[in-house]
Amino acid sequence: MAWLNVLWLVLFLGKVETRQKAVLDFLLGLIQVQRETIRSLNNGRDKRLSDRQRRRLAILARTVPHDFLQDIAALSYSPYIFLRWYKKLVHQKYTPATRRRQGRPTTSTETAALVRRLAEENPSWGYRRIVGARNHLGVSLSKNTVARILADGGLSPVPK
Template sequence: MILSTVYALTRRLLSLPVLLLRRDVSKEAELLVLRHENAVLRRQVPRVRYESADRLWFAALSHGIPRRRWVQVFPVTPATLLAWHRKLVAKKWDYTQRRRPGRPPTAPAVKALILRMAAENPGWGHRRIHGELTRVGHQIAASTVWNILNQAGIDPAPRRTGPTWKQFLTAQAQHIVAVDFLHVDTINLTRIYALVMLEHRSRRAHLLGITANPSGPWATQAARNFLMNTDTEGHTFLIRDRGSQFTDAFDAVFADGGLRVLKSPPQAPKANAHCERFIGTLRRELLGRTLILNEWHLRRTLTSYLEHYNGQRPHRALRQLCPSQAEAGPPCPIDIAEHRVHRKAVLGGLINEYQISS
């Protein structure tokens, strides 16, 4: 009853200007309806999401409405309208899409080559690498080389560490000999030690001695005996590990022979990789397939195998020639179909050697 009375009074009050002023207020009434509808929607929707087109429309219409009435007309605050307008202006003058691309990225192959040069040449800085690339015809800025090295964690200046053991062994292979101990457990579980040497240049192997008690004095005497019967001319470096058997007296024997002794880092078998590989070959081809009785048996077995190793066994490092052939020259090519091939058993048939019949 009360609500209907209020509605009737409100309608009469709104129709009074029409009767008095005789004006068409339909547009004004429509605006009042839309404003009231916006107020109802604001109460029901906590947050309204506007798209770019909505923001554009509101910002454009804001120029035709006095700023003091923005709070009553627009569903957003005046600060939001101004922010939308600033974004529209910034977007109008944004030339990012029309901007020319900058410096092209460096090709992955060039980056890989720069890092490779830095790894293979520790003394080269970014200027030296830049010069090398320029020399071969590739145009690149020195600052680009610096950035590539810096991003890879490599010092662009030539202050990096010296050559690695692999680089050293490769560069000085012609002048290096290496020694190491290997152990063998006999059939009655007695451990025997053998001191062996390998020449990097020729891959020729030597047996320096065999003992059950490898002490420092014994190793020193074995070195003296070897140098008395062997010419070490052409060799400059001797690589050994840090075993207790290799004493200062042992080093002095080889120093008197003109060799500089290099100690490998602790627990770094790669520093003496060639000798370690030779010992691995001994175990795979001989010691892992033979039961050793005593020191005499081990000496005879190793002596026979080293004769095969130096005189008959091919080596990939020597282009599949044995050390004796590498020193004397490769054999003349022949047609196997026109010759007979004889087999010779070594170490009781454990290893076979093949020769062309004369």
């Protein structure tokens, strides 16, 4: 039974140590940002924080307990500001401008135009023959892609 108490004590101390490390990391980051701000004021720059500094503080503040952030609010910034900066970081990560499209890349318009031209100039060719002709030109397309391009262009994928 004593070993169970020791286990709980170790788990509790590990949790306390993790919180203390998060608080210390945040305070060191805050001090570093304040030093950079003072240096920039001496160089005649603006007092506002850069995006890099906000990002650093937001990431560090995310791991700090909220009650500690409220205690430090009187010193520099409101705890809600740190959380707002973090929300902005997450929002920037998932905006469509930075997110890549999933799936296969689309067929270029030049390729689609060439497939349509080959089908119009050679009405006896089907989509499989067009794939073979494209391979001879050095551009390989699948038969399904050629059939889809022809169907989208209003052409029949099978020969007449």
